[in-house]
Each structure stands twice: as C-alpha cells, then as structure tokens.
Amino acid sequence: MKFDAKSYRITEDGRVGQVALIIGIIGLVLTATGYFVDKAQFYHSYLTAFFFWLSIALGGLFFTMLHHLVGAKWSVVLRRLAENIMICIPLLAIFLIPVLFGIGELFHWSHPEVVAQDHLLQLKAPYLNVAFFIIRAVFYFVIWVLLARYLLRLSLAQDGGHTESISKRMRVASAPSMILFALTITFASFDWLMSLDAHWYSTIFGVYVFSGSLLAMLAFLMRIVLYLDGVGTLRGIITREHWHDLGKLIFAFIVFWGYMAFSQYFLIWYGNIPEETVWFLHRWEHDWQYISLLIVFGHFVIPFFVLFPYSTKRSRPVMLVMTIWILAMHWVDLYWIILPNLHREAVKFSWIDFAPMLGIGGIFIRFFWSRVRVTPLVPVGDPGLEESKRLVSH
Amino acid sequence: MSTTEYIIGSGEPPLVTGNHTFASVTEHICGIPEGKQPTWWYLAFGGALSLLMVLAGSIGYLIWEGTGIWGLNNPVGWGWAIINFVWWVGIGHAGTLISAILFLLRQRWRTSINRFAEAMTLFAVMCALIFPAIHVGRIWVVYWMFPLPNQMSMWPNFRSPLLWDVFAVSTYFTASLLFWFTGLIPDLATFRDRARTKIKRLIFGFLALGWRGGNRQWRHYELAYLLLAGISTPLVLSVHSVVSTDFAISIIPGWHTTIFPPYFVAGAIFSGFAMVVTLSIIARKLYHLEDFITLNHLEKMNKIMLLTGMMVGYAYSMEFFIAWYSGNIYEQFAFINRATGPYAWAYWIMISCNVLVPQLFWFKNLRRSIPVMFIASILINVGMWFERFVIVVSSLANDFLPSSWDYYSPTIWDILTFIGSFGLFFTLFLLFIRFLPIIAMAEVKGVMPQAKVEHTEVAHE
Numbered sequence: 001m002k003f004d005a006k007s008y009r010i011t012e013d014g015r016v017g018q019v020a021l022i023i024g025i026i027g028l029v030l031t032a033t034g035y036f037v038d039k040a041q042f043y044h045s046y047l048t049a050f051f052f053w054l055s056i057a058l059g060g061l062f063f064t065m066l067h068h069l070v071g072a073k074w075s076v077v078l079r080r081l082a083e084n085i086m087i088c089i090p091l092l093a094i095f096l097i098p099v100l101f102g103i104g105e106l107f108h109w110s111h112p113e114v115v116a117q118d119h120l121l122q123l124k125a126p127y128l129n130v131a132f133f134i135i136r137a138v139f140y141f142v143i144w145v146l147l148a149r150y151l152l153r154l155s156l157a158q159d160g161g162h163t164e165s166i167s168k169r170m171r172v173a174s175a176p177s178m179i180l181f182a183l184t185i186t187f188a189s190f191d192w193l194m195s196l197d198a199h200w201y202s203t204i205f206g207v208y209v210f211s212g213s214l215l216a217m218l219a220f221l222m223r224i225v226l227y228l229d230g231v232g233t234l235r236g237i238i239t240r241e242h243w244h245d246l247g248k249l250i251f252a253f254i255v256f257w258g259y260m261a262f263s264q265y266f267l268i269w270y271g272n273i274p275e276e277t278v279w280f281l282h283r284w285e286h287d288w289q290y291i292s293l294l295i296v297f298g299h300f301v302i303p304f305f306v307l308f309p310y311s312t313k314r315s316r317p318v319m320l321v322m323t324i325w326i327l328a329m330h331w332v333d334l335y336w337i338i339l340p341n342l343h344r345e346a347v348k349f350s351w352i353d354f355a356p357m358l359g360i361g362g363i364f365i366r367f368f369w370s371r372v373r374v375t376p377l378v379p380v381g382d383p384g385l386e387e388s389k390r391l392v393s394h
Numbered sequence: 395m396s397t398t399e400y401i402i403g404s405g406e407p408p409l410v411t412g413n414h415t416f417a418s419v420t421e422h423i424c425g426i427p428e429g430k431q432p433t434w435w436y437l438a439f440g441g442a443l444s445l446l447m448v449l450a451g452s453i454g455y456l457i458w459e460g461t462g463i464w465g466l467n468n469p470v471g472w473g474w475a476i477i478n479f480v481w482w483v484g485i486g487h488a489g490t491l492i493s494a495i496l497f498l499l500r501q502r503w504r505t506s507i508n509r510f511a512e513a514m515t516l517f518a519v520m521c522a523l524i525f526p527a528i529h530v531g532r533i534w535v536v537y538w539m540f541p542l543p544n545q546m547s548m549w550p551n552f553r554s555p556l557l558w559d560v561f562a563v564s565t566y567f568t569a570s571l572l573f574w575f576t577g578l579i580p581d582l583a584t585f586r587d588r589a590r591t592k593i594k595r596l597i598f599g600f601l602a603l604g605w606r607g608g609n610r611q612w613r614h615y616e617l618a619y620l621l622l623a624g625i626s627t628p629l630v631l632s633v634h635s636v637v638s639t640d641f642a643i644s645i646i647p648g649w650h651t652t653i654f655p656p657y658f659v660a661g662a663i664f665s666g667f668a669m670v671v672t673l674s675i676i677a678r679k680l681y682h683l684e685d686f687i688t689l690n691h692l693e694k695m696n697k698i699m700l701l702t703g704m705m706v707g708y709a710y711s712m713e714f715f716i717a718w719y720s721g722n723i724y725e726q727f728a729f730i731n732r733a734t735g736p737y738a739w740a741y742w743i744m745i746s747c748n749v750l751v752p753q754l755f756w757f758k759n760l761r762r763s764i765p766v767m768f769i770a771s772i773l774i775n776v777g778m779w780f781e782r783f784v785i786v787v788s789s790l791a792n793d794f795l796p797s798s799w800d801y802y803s804p805t806i807w808d809i810l811t812f813i814g815s816f817g818l819f820f821t822l823f824l825l826f827i828r829f830l831p832i833i834a835m836a837e838v839k840g841v842m843p844q845a846k847v848e849h850t851e852v853a854h855e
Contacts, residue, residue: 123721175756182708201720203653203712259631263655270643271650275722
C-alpha cells in the first residue's frame with residue numbers, strides 16, 4: 001500500500017476492497033441460500049448481523065457528533081475514519097429491506113390472529129403494528145442518513161478551506177442532532193430488538209443497546225487504526241498516544257456497558273416480577289446460561305482486566321486481539337438478545353448465523369474502504385489537526 | 395495577540411484573565427482568609443448559625459418526641475427526610491465529577507472551581523447523612539446500621555439497599571475527603587509559609603504534611619492525585635445508583651424501573667452543577683474572583699446543565715412511554731396520576747424547572763448572562779427537589795390499595811429540619827471560605843500561560 005503523507009491519501013491500496021467484496025458476495029449468496037434452507041433461522045440471523053453492522057455505523061455517527069460537540073482536540077486525526085464509518089448508514093438502509101420482509105417471521109405481534117388472542121398485544125397495537133413499524137424504520141433511517149450526509153459534506157468542504165466557520169457549523173448542528181440520535185436509536189432498539197419479545201419491557205433498554213453499539217464502533221475504529229498503522233500509513237499521524245486514548249475510551253465504554261447491563265439485570269432480578277424476569281429466564285434455561293455467562297465474563301470481566309493497565313492499551317498485539325474480541329462479544333450480545341426468541345429450547349448455532357455477518361460485513365467494509373480511498377485519511381482542513389498529531393497521552 | 399491572553403497554538407480563550415502573575419494569584423486567594431472578613435460574612439454567618447440552631451432544635455425535638463412529629467402517614471412512610479437525603483447527596487455529585495472525571499478527561503478549566511465544588515460535596519453529604527440517621531426513630535441505636543458484632547447476633551440486612559446506602563455514602567464521603575485534602579496540601583503549605591502567627595504556622599504546618607514543593611514531592615503528589623481521581627470516578631456513578639436502588643428494587647409502580655440508576659446519576663450531576671453555579675456566582679462577586687471564575691467557566695457549567703437536564707428529560711419520557719408500552723395498568727396509573735393526580739402541581743414544577751428551564755441554555759447570550767443563570771440554577775435545584783418529592787410521595791400516597799390512599803402534607807417540623815440543613819451547609823461553607831483557599835492556587839497556576847514554558851514550534855513563513 002502506498003500513502004502520500006502530504007495529501008494524507010492512499011494512492012495505491014492493497015486488496016482490501018477486492019477481498020471484502022468477494023467475502024461479501026460469497027456471504028450474501030450463502031445468506032440467500034439460508035433463506036431457502038430455514039426461513040425463520042435466516043431472518044433471526046440476518047437481523048443479528050444487520051443490527052451488528054448498523055450499530056457500528058451509528059456509533060460512527062455518535063462519535064463524530066460528540067467530537068464536534070465537545071470540541072475535542074485529541075481525536076481530530078480519527079475523525080475522518082469515524083465519518084467514513086458513519087457514511088455506511090445509507091448502505092445499511094438497503095440491508096434493512098429484508099428485515100421489513102421478515103416482520104411476519106420475526107415479530108409475533110404482527111399476526112392479527114395472535115393479537116386477537118392476546119390482551120397485552122391489543123393494548124400495544126397502536127404502537128406495534130406493521131404499518132407504523134415500517135414508517136418508523138424509514139423515519140429513523142431518513143434522520144440518520146440526513147445527519148451523516150450533512151456532517152460528512154461539511155467535513156469534506158472543510159478539506160478545501162473555511163476551516164473555522166465550518167468547525168462552528170458542525171458543532172452547532174451536532175447539538176440538536178444528538179437529541180434526534182438519542183431518540184431514534186432508543187426507539188429503533190425498542191422496535192427491532194425489544195419487541196421481538198413483545199410482552200417484555202425495560203426503560204434502560206435503549207441506553208443498553210447504545211452503550212454496546214458505541215463500544216463496538218470504538219473497537220472497529222481501533223482495529224482500522226491498527227490495520228492502517230500495520231500497512232505503514234499514518235505513521236506519526238495516528239500514534240500510539242491515540243491508541244492509548246482510544247483504548248481508554250474503549251475501557252470506559254466497557255464499564256459503561258457493564259453498568260447498563262447490570263442495572264437492567266439487577267433491578268429485574270431483585271424486583272422478581274414474572275412478566276419482567278421471564279426475559280432473563282429464557283436466557284438462563286436450556287444451555288442459554290452459558291451464553292449469558294459468556295457475556296458477563298467476555299463482554300465485561302475479561303476486557304475490563306485486560307485493558308486496565310497502561311501498557312495493554314498501547315500494545316499492538318493486545319489491542320489487535322481485544323478489538324476482535326470486543327466485536328465478537330458485541331455479536332454474542334445481539335445473538336443473546338435476538339436468538340432466544342427463535343430457539344427457546346436450546347442454543348442452536350447454525351451456519352446461517354454467520355453467513356449474513358460475512359455478507360453484510362464484506363459489503364460494509366468494501367463500501368467503507370471505497371470512502372477511505374477517495375478522501376484524505378484525516379480532516380486536512382481541521383484547525384486542530386496539528387495539535388492532534390502532537391498528542392501526548394498520560 | 396499577546397501570549398498572556400492566548401496560549402500559543404491552542405486558540406482557546408485563557409482560563410485565567412486579568413494578566414495575573416503567580417504572585418498576584420497567591421496574594422488574591424490567600425488574601426481572602428488572611429484579611430478581615432467583610433461585614434456581609436458576619437451577617438451571613440450569623441444567619442447560617444441561626445438556621446443551624448433551628449436544625450439542632452428540630453432534631454432535638456424529633457429525638458425527644460419521635461418521627462410522629464413529621465407529616466408521615468400510612469401509606470406515605472417516607473417523606474421529606476428521604477427527599478432531602480437524596481437531594482443533598484445529589485448536589486454533592488458535581489464536586490466529585492469536577493474533581494475526578496473532569497481531571498481524567500484533561501478538562502483544565504476545572505481548576506478554578508474544583509476546590510469549592512469539592513468542599514460543597516463534603517458539606518452536602520454531611521447534610522444528607524443527617525436525614526436517614528434521624529429517620530431511624532431510635533437514634534440511640536443508629537450504630538446498628540453498621541455490621542458490628544454483638545452478643546445478640548443481630549446483623550443488618552445485607553439485602554437491603556438502605557444498608558448499601560450506608561456503605562456507598564460513607565465510602566463516598568471518605569474518598570471525597572481524602573481527595574479534597576490531597577488537593578489542598580500545596581496550598582496549605584503556602585498558607586503555612588505566609589502565616590504571621592505561630593499558632594497558624596503550626597496548624598497549617600501540621601496540615602501541610604511537610605510539603606516543600608520539591609520535584610519528587612510533586613511527582614508523588616501528581617500520582618496520588620491521579621489515583622484518587624481514578625478511585626473517585628466510579629463513586630460518582632455508584633453512589634447515586636445505590637440511592638436509586640432504594641426505590642428501584644421495590645415493586646412499587648413508578649419506582650421499579652430499570653433506567654433508575656443512570657437517570658439518578660444524571661439528575662445528581664444536574665443539581666450539583668446548578669448548586670456550583672449558584673455558589674460560584676455569589677463567591678466570585680463578593681470576593682472579586684471574576685478573573686478566575688470567568689464567564690467561560692460558567693458557560694461550560696451551563697452546557698453541562700443543558701446536557702444533564704435533557705438526560706433527565708429523556709428518563710422522564712422513557713418512563714412514561716414504557717409505562718404505556720408495558721400495558722401494565724398500575725404502571726400507567728402511577729404516571730398518569732403523577733401528571734394529573736393530587737400531586738400534579740409538584741410534577742409540573744418538576745417538568746418546568748428540570749426540562750424547560752435548562753432549554754434557555756441553548757442560547758449563547760442567555761448562557762452567558764449572570765442573572766439568567768443565577769435564577770435558572772436555583773430553579774433547577776427547586777425542580778430537582780420536587781423530582782424526588784414526586785417520586786417518593788406520589789408513588790406511595792396512591793399505592794395498590796385505594797382504601798388506604800392518603801394525601802401527604804409536611805408539618806412545620808419537616809420544613810424546619812429541611813431549612814435547618816441549609817444552616818449546617820452554609821455554616822460549614824462560610825467557615826471554609828474564612829479559613830481555607832477557595833480556589834486551588836497551585837492548580838490554577840498550572841493552567842496559566844506562564845506555566846507553559848516548553849519550546850513551542852512556531853511556523854516561519
């Protein structure tokens with residue numbers, strides 16, 4: 001790979017794009033095969049993979065807005081990568097379509113005959129009905145796409161000049177956008193994840209999903225940073241100091257996720273009301289307890305202790321392993337939310353679980369990489385760029 | 395642009411204005427306790443002391459007569475005492491957030507406000523701790539709250555969040571005190587060095603722990619400060635999370651909801667910053683600290699209030715939505731009753747003060763207007779008190795059994811005890827102003843342009 005340090009552009013890349021595209025196509029073909037093999041399995045696996053990649057893209061949007069909002073200096077060199085992650089949201093809008101076709105397989109509240117038998121679902125029908133569900137899904141994506149495109153457009157315009165005024169516009173736009181983001185990701189997680197078990201409810205659920213999503217995005221970003229460093233680009237631009245700060249942020253969100261997960265579990269366990277505990281009961285019976293324990297240890301305990309010391313956050317091999325580990329755990333977390341609705345009686349891993357991960361993921365990375373190829377790797381017009389490059393982390 | 399106004403390269407407005415030198419900072423801050431206190435200080439101290447007497451009297455009568463003097467009834471077994479406890483603990487959170495979390499986030503503007511925000515934390519936690527202690531009824535056995543071995547083999551119930559409170563709040567107080575004291579050491583040494591009487595020199599010398607300001611001492615000091623910041627950071631979240639479990643682990647509609655821990659933490663930071671703004675506006679005016687606590691500092695705090703105010707608003711709306719979504723008629727009743735029932739007045743005070751008032755801070759000129767933020771910060775703390783009132787009282791007064799519903803009204807003793815707690819708070823705060831440096835001198839000097847002496851590359855055209 002060749003990198004022009006003056007323009008911060010990759011002039012000649014390796015085979016990332018091709019490899020990702022090939023994996024993506026193979027994955028999508030397998031996914032499509034999965035549809036004909038086992039429809040119900042297909043939709044649940046697909047939803048898991050869709051939400052996994054969507055959560056990373058949404059994390060990119062949040063990271064970008066947060067960066068503008070707080071006027072962060074250290075993360076200027078990371079901003080363009082985050083923006084290129086967030087601009088994958090329009091791509092994921094296309095991948096939403098199969099989910100909408102799968103409403104009948106995924107959500108039992110969508111069947112009138114089921115609702116007719118179920119008093120609670122009748123009460124929820126003004127919210128949980130197919131038409132409104134689709135309208136909301138479209139609405140969320142319209143908001144996300146508009147925000148992502150607007151922020152990226154300003155950012156690219158800044159590459160050409162007017163740096164101060166554009167920084168200000170991005171900051172001004174980010175504040176109200178945060179409100180829209182908070183509400184849309186909350187209700188999207190209610191719609192696409194919580195309503196899979198339509199009787200169950202939890203006020204913290206939106207924040208829980210958000211915390212895991214941002215953690216996954218940070219791990220993904222860190223993985224990209226390590227890759228770019230490994231192939232010799234961005235040396236002296238994104239340094240070990242940035243790894244360290246990013247590592248600290250990952251550590252903070254591991255704790256934040258743990259705090260959300262514990263709050264949700266603990267209050268429901270202690271309250272011990274059957275209509276709430278049933279959700280965790282389904283995740284504690286028939287071997288699901290092993291997945292639950294894997295999440296407790298894998299999503300919190302292990303990364304917490306591994307990333308606690310100063311040295312590990314600055315260590316390339318450790319962070320290579322941990323970023324992949326955290327992303328894997330994020331997938332397990334989503335699997336644990338979604339799949340017990342299908343396989344209540346046993347944990348049944350299927351090859352169909354992995355096909356859409358490769359399919360959507362391959363296309364996602366291909367799309368992301370094509371953005372990386374056409375834009376400078378850092379926001380060259382940002383007034384804070386030089387300061388960010390000189391970051392010293394303690 | 396001169397270097398004293400702008401730190402080269404950062405483009406950030408200066409954190410300390412007025413062309414101060416290190417010496418003039420020391421003179422100004424040390425001058426406050428060393429000089430003669432202004433008349434208003436004596437008047438304020440007299441007022442605070444009188445209120446403290448009111449507190450002592452109310453508690454004395456409570457111990458003599460019992461909790462029957464309060465407005466508690468059946469079913470409202472928790473009244474103002476718990477509301478006041480949660481309110482005061484919440485106020486404390488801003489101090490810890492400023493001193494610990496903002497330190498870890500390298501927010502250098504914290505240095506002007508951290509000292510008295512931390513002092514505020516300690517005094518607020520003291521005020522808070524009074525209420526559960528006197529609520530036990532038989533205060534002479536209050537030590538039973540601690541797991542002390544005894545011949546009757548009686549132990550506190552470890553499954554009760556009230557016991558977790560004992561541990562959470564006392565840990566919080568201890569850590570905050572250590573953190574505050576550690577931060578004070580260099581400044582105490584300055585006081586010692588400037589002391590004119592032998593007594594003062596001895597006392598400050600004792601408290602300064604032999605500080606000489608050497609390189610090694612600073613290195614150890616910085617490390618200790620960082621470690622204490624790391625230890626205090628989880629406390630910012632854990633204390634009010636534990637307080638929230640007092641409510642949330644029960645199955646009372648309106649209390650039992652999973653968002654309570656982060657929601658309470660956001661509310662605590664919200665009210666705490668409001669209190670810091672209220673106090674710092676008064677302090678900067680009376681002691682001419684405008685160069686240290688600038689409008690930029692106040693504006694940043696107002697932004698945090700806007701953020702946390704909306705987090706609280708998010709939690710209110712989630713509770714409401716999920717109450718509807720749950721299909722649970724008891725949950726739905728609890729929330730509709732809050733908004734339209736006998737305590738609707740309190741609910742709408744809460745919404746107006748906590749959700750609407752901070753919206754003023756969207757506008758830069760309002761965010762930088764001292765009168766606006768002064769009134770807003772007080773209204774926010776009124777709103778946060780009513781938030782706890784709404785939670786505690788409305789859910790209890792209209793519980794599962796309509797035949798036992800009862801309207802809760804406080805008695806004069808509830809009111810006097812609460813007002814009296816301000817006496818304790820302000821007495822301690824005024825004594826703190828009188829005897830200790832209210833701005834962290836050593837830290838403020840570290841963020842002044844003069845402290846940045848390393849070589850900076852300037853581009854030559």
